[in-house]
Amino acid sequence: MVSSAAKPRPTTPQPAPGKGAQGAGGAIPGITTGWQLAGLAVVFLALVAALIFSGAAAARGVSDPGALVRWGLPASKALHNVAVATVIGGLIFAVGILPKDLRRRTRDKDSGPADGDGPEHPAFTRALAVAAAAGAVWTLSAIAVLVLTYADVAGQPLSGDAEFTQALVYFMTDIETGRAWLAVTIIAAVVTTALFGVRSLGGLALTLILALIGLVPTALIGHSSSSADHEGAINSLGLHLVGVTSWVGGIILLALLSGILTGPKAGTTTDITESILRRFSTLAGFAFVLVFASGVINAGIRVTSWADLFGSAYGQLILAKAAATLVLGGIGFMHRQWVIPQLGRKGSTMSSRRVLWQLVLAEFLLMGATSGIAVALGRSAPPQPTTFAPDASPAFILTGYELPPELTPARWFTEWRLDWLWIAVALFGLVAYFLGVAKVRGRGDKWQWFRSLNWVVGMVVLTYITSGPPSVYGRILFSAHMVDHMALTMVAPIFLVLGAPVTLALRALPARGDGSRGAREWILVFVHSKLSQVVTHPLFAAANFAGSIVVFYFSNLFGYAMREHVGHELMIVHFLLTGYIFVLGMIGIDPLPKRAPYPMRLLLLLATMGFHAFFGVSIMGGTGLLAADYFGNLGRAWGPSALADQQMGGAVAWGIGEVPTLLVAIGVAIMWSKSSQREAKRIDRAADRNNDADLTAYNDMFAKLAERDARLAERNKLEGR
Numbered sequence: 001m002v003s004s005a006a007k008p009r010p011t012t013p014q015p016a017p018g019k020g021a022q023g024a025g026g027a028i029p030g031i032t033t034g035w036q037l038a039g040l041a042v043v044f045l046a047l048v049a050a051l052i053f054s055g056a057a058a059a060r061g062v063s064d065p066g067a068l069v070r071w072g073l074p075a076s077k078a079l080h081n082v083a084v085a086t087v088i089g090g091l092i093f094a095v096g097i098l099p100k101d102l103r104r105r106t107r108d109k110d111s112g113p114a115d116g117d118g119p120e121h122p123a124f125t126r127a128l129a130v131a132a133a134a135g136a137v138w139t140l141s142a143i144a145v146l147v148l149t150y151a152d153v154a155g156q157p158l159s160g161d162a163e164f165t166q167a168l169v170y171f172m173t174d175i176e177t178g179r180a181w182l183a184v185t186i187i188a189a190v191v192t193t194a195l196f197g198v199r200s201l202g203g204l205a206l207t208l209i210l211a212l213i214g215l216v217p218t219a220l221i222g223h224s225s226s227s228a229d230h231e232g233a234i235n236s237l238g239l240h241l242v243g244v245t246s247w248v249g250g251i252i253l254l255a256l257l258s259g260i261l262t263g264p265k266a267g268t269t270t271d272i273t274e275s276i277l278r279r280f281s282t283l284a285g286f287a288f289v290l291v292f293a294s295g296v297i298n299a300g301i302r303v304t305s306w307a308d309l310f311g312s313a314y315g316q317l318i319l320a321k322a323a324a325t326l327v328l329g330g331i332g333f334m335h336r337q338w339v340i341p342q343l344g345r346k347g348s349t350m351s352s353r354r355v356l357w358q359l360v361l362a363e364f365l366l367m368g369a370t371s372g373i374a375v376a377l378g379r380s381a382p383p384q385p386t387t388f389a390p391d392a393s394p395a396f397i398l399t400g401y402e403l404p405p406e407l408t409p410a411r412w413f414t415e416w417r418l419d420w421l422w423i424a425v426a427l428f429g430l431v432a433y434f435l436g437v438a439k440v441r442g443r444g445d446k447w448q449w450f451r452s453l454n455w456v457v458g459m460v461v462l463t464y465i466t467s468g469p470p471s472v473y474g475r476i477l478f479s480a481h482m483v484d485h486m487a488l489t490m491v492a493p494i495f496l497v498l499g500a501p502v503t504l505a506l507r508a509l510p511a512r513g514d515g516s517r518g519a520r521e522w523i524l525v526f527v528h529s530k531l532s533q534v535v536t537h538p539l540f541a542a543a544n545f546a547g548s549i550v551v552f553y554f555s556n557l558f559g560y561a562m563r564e565h566v567g568h569e570l571m572i573v574h575f576l577l578t579g580y581i582f583v584l585g586m587i588g589i590d591p592l593p594k595r596a597p598y599p600m601r602l603l604l605l606l607a608t609m610g611f612h613a614f615f616g617v618s619i620m621g622g623t624g625l626l627a628a629d630y631f632g633n634l635g636r637a638w639g640p641s642a643l644a645d646q647q648m649g650g651a652v653a654w655g656i657g658e659v660p661t662l663l664v665a666i667g668v669a670i671m672w673s674k675s676s677q678r679e680a681k682r683i684d685r686a687a688d689r690n691n692d693a694d695l696t697a698y699n700d701m702f703a704k705l706a707e708r709d710a711r712l713a714e715r716n717k718l719e720g721r
Contacts, residue, residue: 031255031256031258031259031357031360031361031364032259035255035361035364036255036256036364038365039252039255039364039365039367039368040082040368041368042365042368042369042372043078043082043368043369043371043372044075044078044372045369045372046368046369046370046371046372046373046376047074047075047078047372047373047375047376048372049372050317050320050372050373050375050376050377051071051074051376051379053313053316053317053376054313054314054317054376054377054379054380055313055380056074056376056379056380056381057070057071057074057379058070060155062155063154063155063156064155065151065152065154065155065156065157065158066157066158068157068158069148069151069152069157069158070152072144072148073145073148073149073151073152073379074375074376074378074379076141076144076145076148077141077145077375077378077379078371078372078375079137079141079144080138080141080142080144080145081371081374081375082134082248082252082368082371083134083135083137083138083141084134084138084188084211084214084215084245085244085245085248085249085252085371086130086131086134086249086252086253087131087134087135087138087191087192087195087211087249088208088211088212088245088246088249089131089245089246089248089249089250089251089252089253090127090128090130090131090134090195090249090253091131091195091204091207091208091211092208092246092249092250092253092283093123093127093250093253093257093276093280094124094127094128094131094201094204095201095204095205095208095517096279096516096517096518096519096522097276097279097280097283097516098121098123098124098127098272098276098516099121099123099124099272099514099515099516100120100121100124100201100515100516101119101120101121101124101515102119102120102121102122120199122260123257123260123261123272123276126256126257126260127253127257128195128199128204130253130256131195132192132195132196135188135191135192135195136192138188138191138192139185139188139189139192142181142184142185142188143185145181145184146172146178146181146182146184146185147168149177149178149181150167150168150171150172150178153171153175153177154167154171176220176221177221179217180217180218180220180221181217181221183214183217184214184217184218187210187211187213187214188214190210191207191210191211191214194207194210195207201517202525205522212242212245215238215241215242215245216238216566218241219234219237219238219241220234220565220566229301230400230401230565231400231417231419231565232297232301232417232418232419232420233298233301233302234565235419235420235421236294236295236297236298236301236420237294237298238421239290239294239420239421239424240290240291240294240295240298242290243286243287243288243289243290243291243294244287244291244374246283246287247283247284247287247288247291247328247367248367248371250280250283250284250287251284251360251363251364251367252364252367254276254277254280254360254364255360255361255364257276258357258360261273261276272514273356274340275514277335277339277340277356278340279518281332281335281336281340284332285332285336286428288325288328288329288332290424291325292322292325292326292329293424294420294424295318295321295322295325296322297420299318299322302314302382303315303318303382313380314377314380314381314382317373317376317377317380318377320373321370321373321374321377324366324369324370324373325370327366328363328366328367328370331359331362331363331366332363334359335356335359339355339356339359342355393635394633394634394635395476395634395635395636398563398630398633398634399475399476399634400565401417401475403476403634403635403636404472404473404476406638406639407469407473407477407480407639411469411473412469413468413469414469415468415469415472415473416467416468416469416472417467417471417472418467419466419467419471421569422462422463422466422467422572423463423466423467425462426459426460426462426463429455429459429501430455430456430459433452433455433499433501433504434452435508436504436505436507436508436509437452437504437508439508440504440507440508445507447504447507450498451498451499451500451504452499454495454496454498454499455495455496455498455499455501457495458492458493458494458495458496458498458499459496461487461491461492461495462488462492462496462576464487465484465487465488465491465492466488466572470483470484470487471484475562476634476636477639477645477649478626478631478642478645478646478648478649479645479646479648479649479652481649482649482650482652482653482656483652483656485575485653486652486653486656486657486660487656488572488575488576488579489545489575489576489578489579490579490656490657490660490661491660492576492579493576493579493580493582493583493584494583494587494660494663494664496580497580497583497584497587497588497590498587498588500588500589500590501590502523502527502590502591503589503590503591505519505520505523506520506523506524506591509523527591527592527593528593532592532593533593533594535581536581536584536585536592536593536594537593537594538585538594538595538596538600538601538604539604541578541581541582541585542582542604542607542608544578544581544582545578545579545581545582545608546607546608546611546612547611548574548575548578549612549615550615552571552574553615553619553626554626557571558626558627559626559627559629559630562627562630562631563630582608583664585601586601586604586605586664586667586668587664587667587668587671598668598671598672601668602665602668602669605661605664605665605668606665608661609657609658609661609662609665612653612654612657612658612661613654613657613658615650615653615654616650616651616652616653616654616655616657617650617654618650619646619647619649619650619653620647620650620651620654621647621650622646622647622650623643625642625643625646626646628642631645631646
């Protein structure tokens with residue numbers, strides 16, 4: 001891997017910027033501005049072709065908003081998608097791929113790389129400048145999409161009169177689609193503002209997180225309301241958007257930075273092309289799998305028959321998009337297997353560099369065409385309906401699904417509804433973990449099979465909780481929901497903590513030497529951050545673990561989590577993390593800023609055990625229905641009444657909650673005992689090394705004290721005479 005710390009490689013003089021590639025022995029300046037603009041043009045050409053093919057831009061027979069809206073809305077969405085991908089790609093490159101400074105920064109082995117005070121690397125500066133410009137386009141295009149979407153939904157052309165403006169304001173504030181695009185616009189504006197002012201890597205990482213959050217409203221609207229699998233459509237589309245923006249944004253950044261990665265073009269003596277390509281190739285590999293898998297799942301929800309797939313315009317656009325994705329994956333494979341290794345060889349030829357940028361250009365153009373097809377696909381009507389049926393049941397209106405059959409012991413194993421978000425988390429966790437184990441063992445180090453087994457069990461339990469019967473019936477029965485909750489916050493975290501993923505990551509991930517921050521550096525930054533010191537403090541972790549249950553269930557948050565998909569997913573994230581952090585402080589080996597001594601750990605466990613018992617008893621004795629507008633309106637004809645089921649859930653919270661806490665207490669006691677044994681052995685080894693010098697000194701001290709006491713007694717006796 002090439003880094004700024006490596007010995008500079010001789011480079012061939014580059015031609016003037018803007019000129020094309022020279023002959024076989026000439027230098028390759030990268031992708032020129034003309035080809036970069038061609039990539040943007042391909043987006044709109046593919047969009048127009050796909051819209052004409054599908055008929056999505058044809059005039060309507062009733063309530064036609066006019067050609068400006070029919071063509072302007074998909075064009076604005078295409079520009080919006082390119083802009084948001086460029087913003088996210090630029091932030092990913094700045095935060096985790098490119099070195100920030102020209103000279104190598106000092107790196108502390110315990111706290112990760114420190115921000116340098118030297119001049120920025122030109123590639124880093126260019127990436128943020130591109131992201132900032134794209135952020136401005138993102139904001140303006142989001143505004144355009146918001147206005148044009150209203151005109152499209154209302155079936156009226158654009159107008160500047162007061163009636164149109166008043167209706168637009170109502171659309172933005174009271175209609176779900178309008179609120180979603182208003183949220184996107186606000187997030188885009190905040191991200192753009194940050195890009196013009198933030199330069200610290202920590203601040204840019206937070207900006208990247210906010211930009212990714214800006215994808216959520218888009219996933220919640222449009223065809224994601226498909227009645228076949230409402231939440232499955234939302235989750236698969238959300239995963240698809242994350243993968244697409246990371247992948248497309250990365251390709252765009254490579255194209256725009258192609259002429260500045262080499263040493264002479266960047267004003268340095270070091271060519272960082274190979275290291276940048278390696279890092280992005282790893283990200284692109286994960287993104288490809290995520291994009292293709294989520295795309296197949298999402299298409300399967302919308303297109304449920306082979307006839308619809310091959311016989312409808314919607315299905316044929318899906319096939320075209322899938323084929324383009326596979327070709328892009330093949331190009332990425334060529335990068336990984338042939339081009340990048342060629343760049344890493346000493347004295348690499350210019351032909352390999354020519355192939356590199358030719359392949360990147362091919363990806364760039366094909367990505368543009370695929371993006372245009374994707375926008376047209378979003379404007380086309382899927383074969384499956386995307387609205388509620390007139391005779392939809394109360395349960396379907398509230399949850400998006402019909403009532404499951406009556407809960408029986410056997411159905412605790414057979415009723416599943418796959419949550420693709422958490423399945424993706426589990427699969428990624430398993431693949432990444434075992435890649436880390438292979439890396440550690442490949443260099444001759446050991447990793448306990450016990451920890452690997454616990455990690456696998458933890459991921460299986462997490463999948464069962466989020467996609468299995470506890471999740472299915474947890475949306476219908478409070479008692480099943482409480483089983484789901486207690487397993488999420490007190491069972492799965494035990495196995496995940498015993499898997500020690502952070503310790504494995506720190507052993508497996510390589511440390512970077514060019515001042516950029518990879519996964520290992522970011523883990524260390526977070527472990528030593530002020531936020532980590534607060535949330536992992538034993539007292540805060542215990543209070544959060546116990547107290548957040550009361551705040552959640554006795555406030556409107558519980559009802560929001562049951563009614564809204566975003567609230568439900570945030571509930572899972574919160575309680576999984578609170579349980580994980582609490583258990584980590586009790587029995588984990590992963591690094592923490594501060595750990596409680598063993599006696600305090602047992603006291604905290606006893607306190608939380610008592611608190612959970614009090615919570616369970618209060619639910620058992622309660623006479624008011626929690627989230628009454630939800631559980632009281634499901635139309636369930638089987639099982640106990642909603643109030644009786646809630647009281648049963650209190651017993652579940654009391655009974656199930658104590659067993660995992662007791663197991664953790666036993667684990668703390670065992671660790672305490674082992675710690676005492678290790679301390680005793682350490683003392684014994686020290687005594688063997690110094691011939692019991694400590695014990696001899698201890699005995700000498702008592703002998704001197706006894707001698708002093710004897711002299712004092714003799715003196716007192718003489719004075720008494």
